[in-house]
Amino acid sequence: AQKVTQAQTEISVVEKEDVTLDCVYETRDTTYYLFWYKQPPSGELVFLIRRNSFDEQNEISGRYSWNFQKSTSSFNFTITASQVVDSAVYFCALSEALRSGNTPLVFGKGTRLSVIA
Amino acid sequence: DTAVSQTPKYLVTQMGNDKSIKCEQNLGHDTMYWYKQDSKKFLKIMFSYNNKELIINETVPNRFSPKSPDKAHLNLHINSLELGDSAVYFCASRQGRVAPLHFGNGTRLTVT
Numbered sequence: 001a002q003k004v005t006q007a008q009t010e011i012s013v014v015e016k017e018d019v020t021l022d023c024v025y026e027t028r029d030t031t032y033y034l035f036w037y038k039q040p041p042s043g044e045l046v047f048l049i050r051r052n053s054f055d056e057q058n059e060i061s062g063r064y065s066w067n068f069q070k071s072t073s074s075f076n077f078t079i080t081a082s083q084v085v086d087s088a089v090y091f092c093a094l095s096e097a098l099r100s101g102n103t104p105l106v107f108g109k110g111t112r113l114s115v116i117a
Numbered sequence: 118d119t120a121v122s123q124t125p126k127y128l129v130t131q132m133g134n135d136k137s138i139k140c141e142q143n144l145g146h147d148t149m150y151w152y153k154q155d156s157k158k159f160l161k162i163m164f165s166y167n168n169k170e171l172i173i174n175e176t177v178p179n180r181f182s183p184k185s186p187d188k189a190h191l192n193l194h195i196n197s198l199e200l201g202d203s204a205v206y207f208c209a210s211r212q213g214r215v216a217p218l219h220f221g222n223g224t225r226l227t228v229t
Contacts, residue, residue, distance in 0.1 A: 033215045035217060035218075039158070043205070043222065043223055044220065044222050044223070045207065045209075045218075045220040045223075047217045047218070047219070050215075050216075050217050052215075089158055091160065095214070095215055097214060097215050103214065104150055104162040104165055104173055105162075105218055106162070107159075107160040107161075109157070109158070109159050110158045110159070110160075112158075
């Protein structure tokens with residue numbers, strides 16, 4: 001069965017600090033996809049990134065970067081020079097790519113990030 | 118605008134009532150979902166429909182019944198509402214099995 005663990009329930013940082021949100025996953029599939037979503041205080045769920053299990057290259061998008069390591073089953077998310085607008089709940093999610101059927105995204109419990117000015 | 122839209126945004130009702138939440142997507146996606154987000158922000162899959170066919174039905178009370186009149190719509194009907202049904206319900210859609218989910222803005226259901 002698939003499982004996603006986000007051990008950090010809440011993190012608080014001062015603006016301009018770097019912060020890393022941890023995500024550890026479990027799956028028996030060799031082919032799977034990992035996702036990060038952001039949920040700002042307004043409540044909508046915003047897609048940030050998708051990574052497949054065969055691509056371990058790190059990815060950078062502006063102040064956001066993601067570190068995927070199959071050896072430790074982790075897909076961590078780093079925000080560099082954090083800003084108040086980064087304050088949100090961040091979810092890591094996993095989708096197994098089975099040969100048949102339709103597997104939903106399974107979400108971690110989320111990490112609430114508060115960036116203080 | 119292309120999007121996943123849910124109505125209503127807020128729903129306040131009393132225990133025992135029956136209510137519906139509507140969802141429509143104009144993205145041309147073939148799969149739609151209902152997720153429930155509880156007060157602790159935990160997101161849990163409830164149902165999944167692929168081309169109007171029920172694919173996933175997690176352990177959800179049978180008071181909850183999804184209905185998909187066509188592949189662009191997935192409505193959620195809830196009978197005999199209970200206090201524990203209070204949550205935010207998100208509709209989502211995607212194309213295929215591994216694409217990102219596109220979420221609606223959620224419906225906050227409050228049962229008093």
